[in-house]
Amino acid sequence: MRRREIRRSEKKGAPKWMVTYSDMVTLILVFFVLLFSMSQIDLVKFEAISESFRNRMIFDFYPSAIQMDNPTEHSSDEESGKLSNEFETPTQLDDNTARDEKADGEVSSLDQLLHEVEAYLDENELNNVITATRTDQGVELVLQDSILFNSGDATILESAKPFLNKISSLLHNIPNPVHVEGHTDSRPISNYRYPSNWELSGARAGSVIRYLLEKNDFDKSRFSSVGYADTQPVAPNTTPANWSKNRRVEIIILEDSKANNKKDRE
Template identity: 50%
Template sequence: MKRRRRPASQPPGAPKWMVTFSDLITLILVFFILLFSMSQIDIVKFRTIADSFQQRQILEFYPSVISFDNPSAEPDMESEESKRREAEQDLNALLSNIQSYLKENKLSDVVVATRSERGVVLVLQEQALFASGEAKVLPDAYPFLDKVGVLLSEIPNFVKVEGHTDNRPINTYRFPSNWELSSARASSVVRYLITTEDLDPKRFIAVGYGDTRPVAPNDKVENLQKNRRVEVIITDPAYEEQ
């Protein structure tokens, strides 16, 4: 009798095609994981769209559901604009109060209050603040400076105080030139304001310009008097110093 051949035994383990199939499935899985990881859902835009549908305002009020690339920044812009308007109102109210005070106390001849791009500008003539060639604030100037200090305590604006002189030279022990005199006068005004009303010194800056910024030609007594002045600028936050 012939012996029957036994069929060849299958190799142990999974079939070869199963390995290839597993690799394919793994690659597909990795591909979809990469797609998911690279996609980002903009929660802000999604909520904007959802709210628009709920309020039914897509076609009635908005030409586009999403009006800005970054909707979350819109409230900040509105807040800044609101602050600017509030600052403008504060400056206008401040100017009105000072002008009324000057008129009531008959100080308009020696103190002028105006509004410029820099803010509210108070121009104080020398005779309203100092004796000739001196930088100590006169007692007669206290009531007006007290009024300015009270008004400044109600607003947060920065204040720049500028000292100016005419072109006549000065040469004393305390003030070798007009630079020292103008700087000392500006500093005296700042020191008085921050002391009497306990204002934050960081809000103030004192600058002396000597005779470099006249408002009139130094050719007669009246013009020399105009150039000897101190300017107090309650600055507009929107103004940038040049």
């Protein structure tokens, strides 16, 4: 009897290593798809998330990073918002209305002050030698040094005294504080009295104040002076005409509140 041959079943399908390889390729593909999807940023959503982190109200319910000793005792306060700024009453907020009204008052007072000064200059025919402008500090009177001093000197000329006398009359009618500034051009100076433009500019401002106080019964505390040398030119120091513009004395009639703020800071 012939022996029956046993047929071995042939295994079909991919080899085992192919399964592992396919899984690895699939995972790499998913990884790169994930990277690509993350690289596409929705700007609108990104800005919304950034704004939420910048908004301090997110952290108002937890003002400290340190946990409370008994969190259960304070949970009701946190949930109700008592420890945050979210439920501040209008009385707790800054009163911007009062500041706005004050600013409007300052503007109107400065306008009125400038109007009075301009009217006085017109009446006394001083517009050709004195210019009046309004600044953040107050009303500024600008006198060119050619009508006040000789070159390189801080002694007031006789011809300048009538102008200063008229300014004295103006200051009698306006009780505001007065700040006097001395300015020079950029050309250097060096002599036994004024080693530099700093000393010259300060001496000129001081000479104007000293003359005003000697000729009038003014309160000394109203006045202050400073010398800026050539640090604040009004024109480039390139021509004789511009040098003349930069050599000047500025008499600033301060707004009362500006002077009070200055005293408070001091």
